[in-house]
């Protein structure tokens with residue numbers, strides 16, 4: 001729903017949301033934090049594009065790319081960004097819009113102008129290495145999912161028969177967790193999650209570089225999404241079979257103990273996943289598991 | 298990342314890294330017991346001065362009746378756990394990246410305040426120990442005399458600037474403990490649903506208000522003590538104690554008027 005930013009619509013409605021006729025922009029000023037390649041300095045660039053109703057941040061970026069001309073008339077290379085589904089399902093278009101992490105495809109311009117009429121500010125996520133402009137390398141999101149084995153182990157060359165039944169109650173509990181789109185918003189907003197950027201050194205082989213990067217990922221915080229996925233698969237009747245392996249990963253370096261309960265993750269998650277419930281459940285499971293392991297080994 | 302790790306193999310996890318989970322859980326536990334429990338007892342003891350210098354003196358006497366064991370108890374149950382909690386706390390603070398500016402949500406504000414109040418409490422506790430604890434004597438502090446509890450504490454807290462700093466320090470510690478209680482409940486998985494966390498917030502507010510009242514009450518109570526009167530009461534109590542312990546002959550006690558408390 002777009003509220004009456006358009007001053008020509010019903011006058012009383014416009015007054016009720018506190019906007020006036022002059023709030024309808026003819027053009028939009030967009031400030032973009034650009035970076036030409038990994039490891040290079042970033043710089044700000046302003047673009048002015050014509051306003052149209054019902055735009056989102058992706059359509060802004062399409063217009064910027066089509067013009068590729070800055071506010072002061074310089075021809076520049078098009079601003080690069082990532083997107084795919086355009087319906088908040090693929091998780092690829094995460095960026096900072098007006099300083100806050102969110103999906104560009106569902107960031108509606110009319111709302112943004114209501115909040116901050118002067119300009120729209122676009123930046124790449126700050127906790128992931130920039131590839132170019134607004135494109136970042138989100139591989140750590142997926143690496144974390146690997147660390148906690150966020151899958152149901154059913155590999156095998158034989159028919160394992162039908163899976164166990166899951167009650168509707170369990171389904172209802174698990175379904176929200178399964179909607180995670182690996183966008184990285186929860187990690188970006190988390191004050192306990194810090195950037196890991198490993199650069200390839202002179203003369204270093206690809207293998208050595210990747211091993212070094214993996215080691216760096218492995219000792220840093222998993223992120224809220226991975227904790228939540230671990231809880232999702234630990235509640236699944238088949239996924240449960242490797243529950244202890246997931247708990248081991250959750251209590252390893254950079255595990256659940258890194259969470260400081262700021263609860264930003266749950267506030268920014270575009271899919272409204274109950275991340276803090278997962279975190280608290282994981283905290284309980286991890287404590288019990290650590291005690292059990294202490295006495296059982 | 299720095300070039301500190303030349304190859305992945307050389308990057309063996311250190312002892313601290315391998316036991317990170319355990320250390321953070323012990324850190325969290327230490328915040329509750331013994332450090333948090335001590336804070337509660339400490340603030341309630343201080344608030345007892347509102348009942349008069351004799352009540353406070355008798356509480357202090359009870360604590361000091363441990364005699365030579367007192368420093369052992371202090372180090373084992375207060376100082377060492379607090380140093381451990383503070384050291385890990387500092388490391389956690391150094392590793393975080395507060396962002397209330399961009400994400401001004403209530404949980405994030407509490408998270409940031411938890412860190413700010415931890416640091417204020419740390420500075421305050423150092424100063425407080427120097428100022429009043431016997432350990433501060435060689436450095437010109439240590440003004441608190443356990444035999445003249447209310448009068449010495451009152452004199453030390455009399456300057457307005459001192460009282461204001463104490464109020465800030467005490468309230469920081471109280472916030473830190475009561476919000477820490479809530480956070481601890483999430484960390485250990487005591488409250489897991491958003492509704493349970495909201496209920497727990499109220500518990501945390503209630504604890505905070507009660508402890509804050511005790512802390513500020515104790516502070517105000519100390520400053521309202523009439524020092525001369527308190528000295529007289531404390532003197533009589535010290536003599537009575539010595540009499541009980543048989544350190545002083547009864548006639549000496551008689552001469553100083555212990556038997557005539559009406560004065």
Ligand code: HEM
Pocket residue numbers: 258259260261324325326327328329332333334336382383384386387389390411412415416417418419470473474476477478480481482484
């Ligand atoms: C007055 C003495 C103190 C008491 C009673 C106390 C108590 C607590 C409690 C109960 C917690 C909650 C633990 C959890 O969330 O699991 C906590 C957390 C914390 N404390 Fe303290 N603490 C004290 C002093 C300090 C000091 C001196 C520092 C260092 C500057 C400090 C730093 C921290 C930090 C950073 C946290 C948050 C940890 C996290 O959420 O990840 N504390 N404290």
Ligand code: SF4
Pocket residue numbers: 179180181182183184185186187224225228268269270271272273275
């Ligand atoms: S948990 Fe939410 S914010 Fe985090 S990656 Fe998944 S969808 Fe994105």
Ligand code: SF4
Pocket residue numbers: 186189190191192193223224258259260261262263264265266276279
């Ligand atoms: S609750 Fe934990 S994971 Fe979520 S934002 Fe806060 S510190 Fe990060």
Ligand code: FES
Pocket residue numbers: 082083084085086087088089090091092093094103104105106
């Ligand atoms: S483009 Fe797929 S989530 Fe935005």
